[in-house]
Amino acid sequence: MPIEVLIPSLAAQIAAGEVVERPVSVVKELIENSLDAHAASIVIDVGKDPCSYIRVVDDGDGISSNEIDLALTHHATSKLHTLDQLDDIRTLGFRGEALPSIASVSKVLIVSRRLGSDSAYSVEYDCGLKINETAYASAIGTSVSVIDLFSNVPVRLKFLRSSTSELTKVKDIVHLFAMAYPSVKFQLRIEGKVTFDTQGSGNPIDPIVAVYGPKSASEMIAVASEQDDNGYAVEGFVSVPALNRANRSYMTLFVNNRLVNSRMLNHAVEESYHGLLPERRYPITVLNLAIPYSEVDVNAHPGKLEVRFQNENRVYSTLQKAIRSHLINQIPVSQVGQTTFTNRASQSFYPYTNYKPHGTTSDSQTTFSVDSAYTFNTHKPNREVLPSLxxxxxxxxxxxxxxxxxxVYLIDQHAAHERILFDKVVAARGQRQSVSQTLLSPTTVELSSLHADLLDTNKETLKLYGFDIEQFGDNTYIVRAVPAVMSIADTEKSLRDILDMISVEGLLRQHEDVVAASVACHSSVRAGMPLSLTEMQSLLNQLHDTSNPHTCPHGRPTIIRYADYNLEREFGRRQ
Known part of the structure; x- marks a missing residue:
């Protein structure tokens, strides 16, 4: 068959398929246009079958009468003018494809009045062809009505879900935008009946109450991390661990107030709850990650839900740290029979990084060698996260x-000691203290190609923690020193384990914390090891002073509580 240029109408329908997949795509694009027009109120009206009727009305800036036809032309936009602006996109829309794509697969009526204009102007299109235009009486702002979506592309209708399902998606997208923009009044009408309404008060908790209800909203934790030197900040709300759901659909994430779908960001959220949620349970989140516009590429997909980050490490760490630090301030000790913690350490390893240097009690006497290896600035935490035991x-x-x-409290001695050592190693790292123990007999280690590559890549990081490793052959190395806190019983195995953890960790977390957690794991007391009363008391005192006494670096619980109520009930003292 000969090569031919597609006719304009066919090319428009193909292009529309990338932007307008279903009714919710139309609603999303129109709401984004309204927000870019600085609307303070947005009303969304849909039919019971969203394909039959969608109307979005706003009180934004409006469109000039001489620009409405241009707005329905492919790649025509008021939001982007030069190539340099692609690196600094601050609007939700910028491609100039939404309105023409919608108009090519439906009947569209646009009525708009620009601020300062005496009257409004309307144009009507039917599957890409203009059929009417006239002056109109209307308030300042824009109204876009979409009728009989996909009427000229019936094959698209075959792949849509039921009207009820498509309507649910529309409700969901309106809810998400309402939570992202609490200063904007949103109203959703179905068949003319108001089903969702926010006041645009500017209070971020108000739309959350409207979406999830007052009970769930009362169990949300406010997250507000200050902007760092790189311009990164996180704000919004996350649920307490006790408030969780069976799927990820309640995890809502925005980047610079743009709704995004990102597996990496979702993983950061999940890992911030690691060890705090039962297996296959997920939190409720409404979070906005603010980062410099130049460090995020929003031009990755026509739907604009997928974005790319210039520094994924920093983005992941910023989000995970912000959530974790706020959770730690709120988490009570786990009660037996109340919360199930899962041990996923054998499947993946993503330790937490929100640790601050602090000291241990000065009067603690213990045989744990770590106490003599490091010196700390001694001070008490500014909050008591464990009761006096x-x-x-x-x-x-x-x-x-x-x-x-x-x-009654039960403390896992290995997990507790892991937490203590991890905090101390991280604190020493922060104070630039590298304490090694030189091996009396250097150990020769043969590594696989993968391990050798990992060692070469992370050699400087390992050195910061006290390793002294010298290459002896292609994949052969001599270990001359290891961190002072680490056991030297099986240096080769410990090194392999650390490299394995770095391999699993990948680009999602700083390698330094993986090394610290692995060193702590291989240096802590083991299950089955008898401890003296002095050692036990020292362990308890030091756990109390850690940044997060509730979990070890792997996310496993260090301590659980058997409540008085349960004891009394078991002994028949309480019915």
Whole structure:
């Protein structure tokens, strides 16, 4: 068959398929246009079958009468003028494709009045062809009506879901925009009946109450991280761990107030809850990540839901740290029978990084060698995250038992010591203290090609923590020194484990924290090891002073509580 240039109408329908996939795509594009026009009020009116009727009305800037036809021309926009602006896109729309794409697969009526104009102007298109234009009486702003969507492309209708399902998607997108823009009044009408309404008060919790209800909204934690030196900041709300859902659809994320779908950002959210949620349960989040416009590429897909980041490491870490730090301030000790923690350390390893240097109690006497290896600025945390506990003893050579004000506490000695050592190693790293122990007999280690590449890439990071490793052959290395806190019983295995963790961690987290967590894991007391009362008390005191005494660096719980209520009920003292 000969090569031919597509006729304009066919090319327009093909292009529309990239932008307008279903009714919710139309609603999304029209709302974004309204927001870019600085609308303070947006009304969305849809039919029971969204394909039959969609209307979006705003009180924004409006379109001049001599520009309405131009607005329905492909690649015509008021938001982008030079190539340089592609690196600094601040508007939600910029491609000049939404209105012409919608008009090519439906009947469209646009009525708009520009601020300063005496009257409005309307144009009507039918599947890409203009059929009417006239002066009109209307308030300042723009109204876009879309009728019989995909009427000229019936094959598209076959691939849509039921009207009820498509309507649900429309509701969801309106809810998301309402939560992202609390200063804008949103109203959704279905068959003329108001089903959703926000006041545009500017209070970010108000639309969350409207979407999820007052009970769920009362269990949300406000997240507000200050802008760092790189211009990164996170703000919004996340649910307490007890408020969770069975799927990720409740995790809402925006980048510079732009709704995005990002597996990397979703993973950052999930990992910030690591060890705090039952398996296959997910939090509710409404978060906006503010980053310099020049560091995010929003021109990755016509639908503008997919974005690319210049520095994924920094984006991931900023989001995960912000959520985790606010969660830690709110989390109570896990109660037996209340929360199920999952151990996913064998599947993946993403340690947490929100740790600040702090000291240990000066009067603690213990045989743990880490105390003599590092020197710290001694001060108490500015909050008490664990209650005062009275040590009782050790059971099964694995768990410490302590009495507390509201029950009996069990502490996993290995997980607790991991947390203590991790914080100390990270603190020492922050204070530029690298303490090594030189091996009396250097260990020769043969590594696989993968491990060798990882070692070469991360050699400087390992050195910062006290490793002294010298290449001896192609994939052979001599280990001359290891971190002072690390056991030297099996140096080769410890090194391989650390490299494995770095491999799994990939680009999602700073390698330094992976090394610190691995060093802590290989240096802490083990389950089955008897401890003296002095050692147990020291462990308990030091755990109390850590940045996060509730979980080890892998996310496993360090401590659980058996409440007084449960004890009394089991002994028949309470019915």
């Amino acid at each position: 009275t040590l009782i003893g050790q059971v099964r050579l694995t768990y410490l038992v302590a009495d507390g004000p509201d029950g």
